[in-house]
Ligand SMILES: Nc1ncnc2c1ncn2[C@@H]1O[C@H](COP(=O)(O)OP(=O)(O)O)[C@@H](O)[C@H]1O
């Protein structure tokens with residue numbers, strides 16, 4: 001029964017080519033938009049997740065200076081109030097994994113004829129644990145490098161590429177501010193951070209080297225921020241509390257006075273970012289779905305016109321023995337064919353569009369099989385749902401009324 | 407009586423319009439036996455088409471009995487009526503009612519689709535039928551590429567493709583010239599005599615009615631004559647418009 005009805009439906013669609021194509025267009029645009037929006041949304045979501053994964057887990061960052069005080073407000077990290085000793089004392093707090101005092105700055109690096117300006121972080125070996133950062137080559141600096149403030153460095157992938165090209169940077173000597181530094185290792189690639197910075201465009205040196213030889217400090221031994229990793233997600237509220245207590249005590253802050261540091265839960269911020277990305281992704285999908293709905297209504301509209309226009313044909317078919325369900329099937333198939341073919345073209349356009357977007361704007365896009373399958377399922381459902389009413393209307397016509405229709 | 411093709415008793419049909427109910431058929435009783443060839447005449451508006459549509463199971467009476475092949479049509483549901491239209495009845499219209507987009511063989515094969523017959527077999531039957539009405543070589547043409555008389559032959563071929571017992575025709579020659587009308591009537595006569603198909607047709611022309619054996623004259627929704635064409639009074643054979 002289906003096969004001859006398919007060819008009947010096809011014949012009718014072919015006879016009204018232009019109208020069929022225009023009806024299909026609604027579906028094409030709807031499905032294309034859904035695929036494209038899902039691709040962009042999921043791309044963004046995946047990028048955020050990758051950034052979060054690259055950040056390290058259960059992280060706090062403690063910035064010197066207050067950002068929350070009333071009265072005179074300083075930017076975080078403006079006045080160096082934190083010290084390496086603060087960091088060391090935190091290591092004894094319960095539920096704390098690693099602590100990394102950090103002193104960032106910017107400087108020009110030179111290797112042979114190449115030079116590159118980048119961010120340099122003076123820190124301790126535990127920075128690698130806190131950030132869950134592996135080495136792609138070589139070995140990290142050690143506590144003895146910290147003690148003696150040796151001129152050694154770990155370079156990120158971007159720095160390695162720009163200074164060394166194809167060459168292996170390990171054991172090579174670069175110049176930072178005209179002093180020679182030996183590259184001990186190359187950091188593994190981390191990609192973009194949540195705020196879109198290239199995390200691989202960085203160099204790590206011993207914190208003492210940064211303080212004493214590279215940047216100097218306003219006050220001896222101070223650092224701009226300390227990164228702390230808690231043992232577990234559950235421990236984070238407790239750890240935050242104990243850090244606050246410890247630092248207030250160490251900095252001799254009186255009861256009621258504002259902190260001269262601020263503790264930020266990076267993991268919570270990352271989760272918020274992830275949620276935002278997810279909501280964005282859902283919203284993009286939802287907006288695109290509306291165009292799919294409009295496409296479906298377009299199908300219904302045209303099918304209703306088609307049923308009215310072909311009432312006489314329906315009468316003829318009924319007069320020679322078509323049952324209501326034969327007529328229903330014919331019109332329903334027409335709607336489904338239109339929406340499924342429209343969907344196919346829409347998928348192609350959507351995927352093509354997503355690739356074009358990523359090529360032009362550099363945005364990450366992810367086209368998943370599941371989003372394509374979903375688009376198909378929705379298209380078929382839309383065809384059935386919006387084709388049903390006109391088809392049923394046609395099938396319920398009384399033969400004599402259909403035949404008499406002018 | 408039980409082996410009649412059509413048995414109609416006390417048939418009434420009213421149309422409900424904005425102006426009120428209009429009685430169109432009043433107490434009509436007609437019985438048609440297998441192999442009969444019946445012409446229905448009557449002035450315009452006398453209810454001929456209404457009657458024919460009820461015979462063809464395209465419309466239902468307001469009251470009364472209709473037995474088709476011994477089956478009580480009033481008791482059948484929509485699908486069963488569709489099956490009767492498909493297999494027991496062949497219908498020929500004044501305006502041919504072919505599907506303009508389909509070629510002739512597809513038009514003729516259309517009733518077979520609703521019997522679930524495969525395409526090859528459908529087209530074989532359809533072409534055999536086209537052959538029978540003398541249009542074998544036009545099977546790939548479209549309805550608008552052939553003359554009115556030829557289109558009516560195609561419509562007859564379509565009506566016959568399921569080998570119905572009963573052929574109903576509402577003014578089949580109404581749109582045709584005299585010569586073509588005669589050809590069509592010759593075809594009907596052949597079908598009736600050679601194949602034993604029962605035929606009921608509506609006409610305005612005494613010449614056309616003369617091909618039939620029996621005349622039913624309707625006036626104002628009632629049967630005023632029912633008998634052999636030869637015995638009909640001249641006023642019962644009067645042309646109508
Ligand atoms: N669907 C309808 N609704 C209302 N009145 C109708 C309808 N069909 C036919 N009639 C009326 O019924 C009468 C008989 O019509 P019809 O059977 O077509 O006559 P005939 O075929 O003999 O010319 C006419 O008066 C016509 O106006």
Ligand SMILES: [Mg+2]
Nearest residue numbers: 454455456576
């Ligand atoms: Mg009429």
